[in-house]
Amino acid sequence: MPIKTWELDPNFRNEIMNEPGGEHLAACFQCSTCTLGCPITEIVSSYNPRKIIQMSLLGMREEVLSNPDLWVCLICQTCTARCPQDVVVSDVLSAIRRIAEKEEEAGKLKIESPRPLFDKAFLHQLEKYGRLYDIGLAKEYYPKKEGSFIKGMRAMMKDYKDFGMRMFKKRKMGPKAMFPEKIKRTDEVKKIFEKIGD
Amino acid sequence: MNGKKLAYYPGCPSAGTAVDQDMSTRAVFEKLGIELAEVEDWNCCGAAEAENPILVYALNARNLAIAEKEGLDIVTPCSICYYNLERSNIALKNDESLRAKMRDIDGSLDYKGGIKARHVLDVFVNEIGMEELKRKIEKKVNVKVAPYYGCYLGRPPVTAFDDPDDPILMDQLIELIGGECVDFSYMKTKCCGGPLMMTRADIAFEMAKNVLEAAKRAGADCIVLACPLCGMMLDAKQPDIEKALNIKIGMPVIYITQLLGLALGIDSKKLGLDKAAVDTKEIVGKVV
Numbered sequence: 001m002p003i004k005t006w007e008l009d010p011n012f013r014n015e016i017m018n019e020p021g022g023e024h025l026a027a028c029f030q031c032s033t034c035t036l037g038c039p040i041t042e043i044v045s046s047y048n049p050r051k052i053i054q055m056s057l058l059g060m061r062e063e064v065l066s067n068p069d070l071w072v073c074l075i076c077q078t079c080t081a082r083c084p085q086d087v088v089v090s091d092v093l094s095a096i097r098r099i100a101e102k103e104e105e106a107g108k109l110k111i112e113s114p115r116p117l118f119d120k121a122f123l124h125q126l127e128k129y130g131r132l133y134d135i136g137l138a139k140e141y142y143p144k145k146e147g148s149f150i151k152g153m154r155a156m157m158k159d160y161k162d163f164g165m166r167m168f169k170k171r172k173m174g175p176k177a178m179f180p181e182k183i184k185r186t187d188e189v190k191k192i193f194e195k196i197g198d
Numbered sequence: 199m200n201g202k203k204l205a206y207y208p209g210c211p212s213a214g215t216a217v218d219q220d221m222s223t224r225a226v227f228e229k230l231g232i233e234l235a236e237v238e239d240w241n242c243c244g245a246a247e248a249e250n251p252i253l254v255y256a257l258n259a260r261n262l263a264i265a266e267k268e269g270l271d272i273v274t275p276c277s278i279c280y281y282n283l284e285r286s287n288i289a290l291k292n293d294e295s296l297r298a299k300m301r302d303i304d305g306s307l308d309y310k311g312g313i314k315a316r317h318v319l320d321v322f323v324n325e326i327g328m329e330e331l332k333r334k335i336e337k338k339v340n341v342k343v344a345p346y347y348g349c350y351l352g353r354p355p356v357t358a359f360d361d362p363d364d365p366i367l368m369d370q371l372i373e374l375i376g377g378e379c380v381d382f383s384y385m386k387t388k389c390c391g392g393p394l395m396m397t398r399a400d401i402a403f404e405m406a407k408n409v410l411e412a413a414k415r416a417g418a419d420c421i422v423l424a425c426p427l428c429g430m431m432l433d434a435k436q437p438d439i440e441k442a443l444n445i446k447i448g449m450p451v452i453y454i455t456q457l458l459g460l461a462l463g464i465d466s467k468k469l470g471l472d473k474a475a476v477d478t479k480e481i482v483g484k485v486v
């Protein structure tokens with residue numbers, strides 16, 4: 001389908017480049033090295049970081065921000081390591097994801113992937129305790145992902161019943177793992193989140 | 199490295215799924231006569247979930263500043279912690295305005311850029327050195343190994359300390375202790391799928407399965423790796439992967455610190471080898 005040039009947003013590239021990590025977007029010369037080496041392309045056939053960058057440079061803001069493929073990047077850095085133009089591809093994609101999250105917060109976009117919920121739930125643990133608390137993370141993430149507390153708990157049991165027993169038997173998780181490992185000066189970490197956000 | 203002491207950053211998995219990695223790291227350094235002083239009151243590095251680089255820099259500035267006060271370089275056994283610590287270190291070292299920004303957030307982030315962050319593998323091979331390790335080796339570990347490097351040892355270029363396409367540091371250690379590396383070059387640095395475990399388990403399982411099956415096809419007795427997320431995917435979740443995809447793998451997975459520990463003559467229990475989900479008795483049995 002041809003691009004509707006009158007619907008392009010010429011400012012989108014600047015919006016990305018103003019996000020930390022998005023700075024080098026404009027250096028891309030479309031060689032496709034990133035896509036060719038990306039392990040996700042072997043599983044998700046539509047996945048194409050080169051194309052996401054091209055569409056971003058063209059200003060196809062809506063199409064880019066609503067692309068479900070944004071949320072399956074592994075941050076494995078294969079693309080970044082190979083890009084001849086030193087585009088930090090993986091950071092560019094993450095900058096785009098953060099713009100999409102802001103759009104969703106503003107009520108202008110619906111993200112189908114649960115990934116933003118997971119990342120937020122993860123960071124909430126750090127904000128509260130200074131370290132990751134696995135159980136706290138699961139208790140926040142699953143209900144949000146499934147849409148209700150009961151459904152969330154059921155999904156969590158399904159994913160973690162065998163795994164939890166296995167970890168318990170091997171004494172990788174004991175009664176101590178039930179409680180968060182809280183650092184002493186949580187106020188210092190809280191300040192980071194207050195001033196930067198997540 | 200300042201004499202015989204390093205600041206130690208265990209990382210969050212050290213309290214649970216990667217307690218064996220933590221145990222073996224501590225035991226190996228003790229045996230090598232290098233003191234590890236745990237970074238006092240350390241906080242999480244942000245893992246793969248903190249996506250905003252500024253947030254990552256701030257979280258890690260706090261840990262770097264604590265170690266800097268002691269005048270010690272930081273060492274960590276976790277590849278993701280290493281990546282976050284060292285990329286923050288480099289960004290902060292080279293940018294006074296970024297350091298000022300950190301100080302504005304909180305005094306505890308006042309890092310001056312005076313230390314380095316390193317991964318244990320880098321310290322073993324490039325700091326302690328093969329000659330010194332060779333002198334301390336007490337046992338031969340006669341195993342066929344698939345050396346699995348994952349993402350953050352050779353990538354991205356700013357923090358890499360090994361070759362991005364064909365890393366060799368673990369291979370060298372494995373050969374030093376009498377093991378044999380199977381042909382695994384095309385899989386060595388491919389992602390295990392871990393970052394998508396909680397949001398796209400189907401993709402994560404498929405990727406982990408590919409690594410496990412490649413090791414099996416190559417005739418390996420075990421996979422050796424250096425990252426707790428890889429460890430969780432390939433070992434702790436291996437029975438879940440077998441069940442979900444209706445396959446049988448049974449591939450033991452151990453950390454490089456555990457393998458080195460065996461060669462240094464450390465007791466397998468002290469190295470946490472009994473804690474793996476897939477039994478490691480056969481590997482321990484090959485120590486002579």
Ligand code: SF4
Nearest residue numbers: 028029031032034083
């Ligand atoms: S590898 Fe770099 S220059 Fe080539 S298409 Fe990807 S981002 Fe653009």
Ligand code: SF4
Nearest residue numbers: 038073074076077079
């Ligand atoms: S970081 Fe993302 S886009 Fe880049 S190679 Fe890995 S999965 Fe693909």
